[in-house]
Amino acid sequence: MSSEIKKFAAELRTNAPKLDLHGRFSHEIESQIDQFLYENYNKKELSVEIVYGIGRGVLSQATRKFLENHPLVEKVVDRGGFCVVILSE
Numbered sequence: 021m022s023s024e025i026k027k028f029a030a031e032l033r034t035n036a037p038k039l040d041l042h043g044r045f046s047h048e049i050e051s052q053i054d055q056f057l058y059e060n061y062n063k064k065e066l067s068v069e070i071v072y073g074i075g076r077g078v079l080s081q082a083t084r085k086f087l088e089n090h091p092l093v094e095k096v097v098d099r100g101g102f103c104v105v106i107l108s109e
Contacts, residue, residue, distance in 0.1 A: 036104070040071045046082035053083065057092045061107050071102040 039056040041049055053070065060068050070087075072079035080098075087093050087105060095106040 036067050036069045037065060038069045038071055038102075041079050041083065042071065042073050044079065046078050049079065049082060050086050053086055054090070057090065057105070057107070061092050065107060067104055067106050069102050069104055074101045 037056075037060050039053065041052070044052070056068065056070075070083055072083050074080075080103075083103065084096060084098070087096050087103075092108050093105055094108045097104040097106070
């Protein structure tokens with residue numbers, strides 16, 4: 021399946037698993053994100069959502085930086101306050 025088709029399908033999905041990072045510190049989110057991604061990859065999920073809020077952007081920057089080189093991440097689509105993560109096959 022092409023990356024664009026997966027992106028389109030992920031954006032239409034309303035019941036994607038969500039990880040809410042509100043109230044967390046940037047230095048503690050990597051292990052939570054990593055575990056969340058692996059759990060959902062093993063469940064054969066095509067995409068997930070990670071909610072970080074708007075605020076000053078500290079969590080969103082830390083989240084995007086961590087996802088950039090993660091082996092399970094094919095694409096990240098920022099939606100302002102949260103992102104849709106398309107998982108690799």
